[in-house]
Amino acid sequence: MGISDRKEREKQEMRKLIMNAAMEMFVKEGYEKTSLRNIADKIEYSPATIYLYYKDKDELLWGLQAEAFGKLNEIFQTSVTATDPVKQLEQLTKTYVEFGMNNPDLYDLMFIIRSPMNVKDDESWQNGSNAFKFLTDVIERCGDRLRYKDAKTAALSCWAMVHGLVSLNVRGRCKVLELPGEEDINKILIQSVDEYIELITR
Amino acid sequence: MGISDRKEREKQEMRKLIMNAAMEMFVKEGYEKTSLRNIADKIEYSPATIYLYYKDKDELLWGLQAEAFGKLNEIFQTSVTATDPVKQLEQLTKTYVEFGMNNPDLYDLMFIIRSPMNVKDDESWQNGSNAFKFLTDVIERCGDRLRYKDAKTAALSCWAMVHGLVSLNVRGRCKVLELPGEEDINKILIQSVDEYIELITR
DNA sequence: TTTAATTACTGAACACTGTTTAGTAAGTTT
């Protein structure tokens, strides 16, 4: 059955072709400009063809989301290098903030946009879950060096803090801060994370 | 010039008619269903008419945003009743979280959606700025009872925390938490806020 | 009071969006 094997291979290649085009479009042109028609144009196929490989736009976005979470996990792996778990937490949170600020569109897709993150037990949810597990593991290793009652709420709070900082910025809500002069917003965020880590450790 | 006065009055009434219809639609049907055509249908005018009173959809959204911020300010005023500034901060943060959880669509419009919050010196920005000032004022009154270096970063961090909690929930990102049983997510959030307040006070 | 100018409004169109369906052309099997 070599033919059906090849057919299956070609099908996966086509899925990848669509996926890659969508991803490239997404990081280059942003969410708004990434329509099915534009993607179809890019890969020189009809828009209807995409529907033969993906149920709808949401399914495509889940794919992008999965890749983005994978990327985040990779960065975590390479950036969190310390042996001290508290130091690890510091590296983790800063890495998170930097990732969000450097990849606003991907961050959007992963943590802000409405549609995805709906279905359980798919790749996207798996990768997202892994990233969160990375955080909870670090926090658990911190043990009683964190001034938190249990690891679960500690993880939630910690995540909420960094996500709050990033998402307020990504969606331009930090103008009310009225930063004096041309202070780098990126540094202020990192500083806030620093202060937070200091605050929750004893 | 009584005529032009009446004309101006009628113009404002029309603006209000559109605004109210849009707001009603927004809180009842959500953002997705609130299209210009639907609004126009509701007030029994042509969609084109709306453009005679609002430059575009964004301008309309700014109006809604302004009202929502006004509403939030009101709630702040009636809910923050304590004399102790730290207690005030606790009331403020909890009120914020509850507002977000009870009015997800409005919260969306105020703190998540992309388009608005662009232009300075308009009503929406004013009201948003006021809400933030409410927070910074409370924090300043707390003085050295907060374990923060300066009031500004304290305010940012505090806001980031509550916004993080609410927005992760509003956009359904808290499923990774894997809450045991049917625990009320609302209570967990309030609990997290509690713990945070406790954490930053000495 | 009749005519001219201004105002308020709309129908229809434009350029998009995601999505579905009927039909075609090629590849595969019999």
Place this chain on the structure above:
DNA sequence: AAACTTACTAAACAGTGTTCAGTAATTAAA
């Protein structure tokens, strides 16, 4: 060579925000 299956697309549907020419009513000027 005929029958079947697969891969693909043109065209349409229903929706979006937005613009513009044209109409009817109101106001101002003659």
